[in-house]
Amino acid sequence: MSEQGLSHAQRKMREASVPEAAISVFSDFYRQLEEGTTGQIPEDTIEPYLNPPKLADETVSEDDAADAFSKLVVIKLNGGLGTSMGLDKAKTLLPVRDGKNFLQILAEQVLSARERTGARLPLLFMNSFRTREDTLEVLEQYPNLAVEGLPLDFLQNKEPKLRQDDLTPVEWEADPSLEWCPPGHGDIYTALFASGVLTQLIDAGFRYACVSNSDNLGAEPSPELAGWFAASGAPYAAELCRRTAADRKGGHLAVRKEDGRLILRDTAQTPADEMDFFTDEDRHPFFHTNNLWFDLVRLQEILDERGGVMGLPLIRNEKTVDPGDKSSTPVYQIESAMGAAIEVFEGATAIVVDRARFLPVKATSDLLLIRSDAYSLTDDLALRKAVDTVPLVTLSDDYKLIGDFDARFPHGVPSMKEASRLTVEGDWTFGADVVVRGEGRLGAEGGQVADGTVLGQ
Numbered sequence: 500m501s502e503q504g505l506s507h508a509q510r511k512m513r514e515a516s517v518p519e520a521a522i523s524v525f526s527d528f529y530r531q532l533e534e535g536t537t538g539q540i541p542e543d544t545i546e547p548y549l550n551p552p553k554l555a556d557e558t559v560s561e562d563d564a565a566d567a568f569s570k571l572v573v574i575k576l577n578g579g580l581g582t583s584m585g586l587d588k589a590k591t592l593l594p595v596r597d598g599k600n601f602l603q604i605l606a607e608q609v610l611s612a613r614e615r616t617g618a619r620l621p622l623l624f625m626n627s628f629r630t631r632e633d634t635l636e637v638l639e640q641y642p643n644l645a646v647e648g649l650p651l652d653f654l655q656n657k658e659p660k661l662r663q664d665d666l667t668p669v670e671w672e673a674d675p676s677l678e679w680c681p682p683g684h685g686d687i688y689t690a691l692f693a694s695g696v697l698t699q700l701i702d703a704g705f706r707y708a709c710v711s712n713s714d715n716l717g718a719e720p721s722p723e724l725a726g727w728f729a730a731s732g733a734p735y736a737a738e739l740c741r742r743t744a745a746d747r748k749g750g751h752l753a754v755r756k757e758d759g760r761l762i763l764r765d766t767a768q769t770p771a772d773e774m775d776f777f778t779d780e781d782r783h784p785f786f787h788t789n790n791l792w793f794d795l796v797r798l799q800e801i802l803d804e805r806g807g808v809m810g811l812p813l814i815r816n817e818k819t820v821d822p823g824d825k826s827s828t829p830v831y832q833i834e835s836a837m838g839a840a841i842e843v844f845e846g847a848t849a850i851v852v853d854r855a856r857f858l859p860v861k862a863t864s865d866l867l868l869i870r871s872d873a874y875s876l877t878d879d880l881a882l883r884k885a886v887d888t889v890p891l892v893t894l895s896d897d898y899k900l901i902g903d904f905d906a907r908f909p910h911g912v913p914s915m916k917e918a919s920r921l922t923v924e925g926d927w928t929f930g931a932d933v934v935v936r937g938e939g940r941l942g943a944e945g946g947q948v949a950d951g952t953v954l955g956q
Contacts, residue, residue: 504667505529508659511668515679518693520807521656525682528833531813533666538813540764542776545753547783548761551739553851557727564726568618570706571725572795573609575713576684576837577602577634578627578655582822584863585900589630591713592637593860593901595869596876601860602637604716606644607880612720615879620720621646621705623696624713625687627655648703653694658682660820660830669820669830677820684789685811685835692802701795710837711790716869716882717858718790725792727850734797735844737763738790738852745891747778749786750838752849761847763787763838767814785849787838788857801843810843811835858882863904864892871915890918890935897926897945910950913939918955 505526512522581590591601599607609622622644626634631652638644638651645651657679659668671677682689687710691697700708707728711718718738728736737752750765769777776782802809814834821827841847858874860866868874868889875885892915898904910931915921918935925945932951939954948954 504661504665505533508661508668511659515657517656517658518689520693521658521682521686521689523806524686524689524808525658525833527808527810528813528835529661529666532661532815532831532833536813536815538768538815539770540753540762540768540812541770542773544756545762545764546756548752548754548849549784551752551785551849551851554724554727554853555851557850559723559726559730563730564722565616565618567707567725567729568616568620568720568722570704570729571618571720572621572623572700572705572708573720574623574625574687574708574710575605576687576710576789577624577630577652577713578681578684579714580627580629581901583861583899584866584904585902589626589633590860591630592633593866595716595860595866596874596882600637601713601716602634603640604876604880604882605713606638606641608716608719610641610644611879616722619646619705621649621700623650624652625655625684625690626652627681628657646703649699650696653690653696655681655690656686656693658833660818660832663817663829663831666831669828671820671828674821677822680832681834683814683834684837685809685839687837688798688802688809688811688840689807691798692807697795697799697802701799706795707792708795709790709792711788712859714861715788715790715857715859717856718788719879719881721856724850724852728792731848733844733846733848734794735841735847736792737838737841737847737849738788738792738856739785739849740788740852740854740857742780742784742786744780746786747780750836751777751783751786752841753783755842760842761849762812762842763836765814765836767816767834768812785851788852789838790852790856791838791840793840793844797844809835809840811839812842855883862894863898863901864894866901866904867892867894867908867912867921868915870912873915873918886916888919890915891920893920893922895924895926895943898923913954921954 816832819827913933920938925943929948930950937956
């Protein structure tokens with residue numbers, strides 16, 4: 500039955516005009532799934548990665564930084580819809596600071612870096628079919644953003660969800676779009692290759708790529724990091740940060756005992772009964788930021804050698820076909836992680852960077868912080884904390900969806916620059932000029948926070 504399932508899936512992908520390279524990658528993963536591969540990485544197969552190099556200890560000359568920056572392309576992952584916050588469009592359309600959304604800030608970061616350095620510095624977005632149109636519409640307001648001969652984006656691929664009982668592509672007449680899923684951000688390599696954008700970049704004289712999530716405004720273009728990466732001679736590098744208790748769910752690098760290779764382990768790859776090892780910030784002291792650097796030429800060579808199949812580790816995600824209906828058909832989504840490529844590139848490395856390069860927005864609590872005066876935008880459009888220690892924010896489920904969140908802050912979010920923590924247990928609507936000092940707490944009873952209220956000590 501599974502061989503029929505693969506043929507059915509391949510046919511369905513071709514009918515949807517999915518590139519052959521992406522079908523080959525899916526087929527490779529399908530055969531692994533058929534053989535029972537789960538992608539699990541048990542703790543006894545790895546050693547903690549304890550002593551990565553630190554950017555603060557490196558010396559990068561201005562000439563080396565400028566030379567590497569002149570050969571750099573910036574790529575942002577922009578396929579996400581922000582569904583966990585109730586969005587049905589690209590998360591990057593959300594207003595963030597000073598009336599600007601993520602896309603506007605990212606574009607202006609790159610334009611500012613070009614003006615300072617004279618580098619060409621292309622900015623490319625890896626969009627999904629559902630984020631492309633809106634993204635390109637926003638970018639139209641920056642007519643100088645596109646670099647001649649290069650696109651502003653390329654498309655992430657898609658693949659069928661597979662029934663867990665027989666590995667055939669699921670059918671869902673109520674909403675056929677739910678029969679498809681993205682292949683995870685590990686698809687970036689296949690998408691660059693199959694779209695021809697990788698060849699275009701190399702032909703245009705670019706050598707290095709820095710990649711990050713588009714909801715992480717901390718990962719602005721860095722000549723220093725570009726210079727370090729070029730001087731390292733490594734074909735690939737991952738940015739790491741020191742873990743805290745708040746980072747226990749983030750993936751981490753480890754050393755595989757079998758061959759001494761650096762590998763990435765995410766939550767979905769950790770056996771359920773070993774999550775205490777995964778979340779131990781002392782055992783695994785650095786987390787993976789999903790800010791990556793790689794050599795475009797070496798990537799092209801690897802993909803040519805492997806027939807377009809990168810060979811990333813499988814991540815088998817168990818879902819239901821309709822994520823909002825837990826009684827709907829159980830399916831597998833075959834995915835891979837972009838950062839898992841560290842084990843594919845011979846000589847890959849990592850670098851510990853300042854926490855300022857990791858400011859993702861995964862929930863409305865994150866959005867509250869970066870909209871507040873705990874952060875500010877520099878003249879170069881870099882998002883920087885304006886306080887020594889960023890406060891902790893915990894919001895009730897009443898604020899989970901962006902529409903509900905905005906309705907409860909009709910005059911803007913409270914001042915947080917004097918806060919250490921804000922905990923909101925109930926449904927509260929905030930008035931104007933609210934200030935949090937020290938530890939602010941609002942109980943489960945809910946209500947109205949009056950204008951000018953000072954919460955906390």
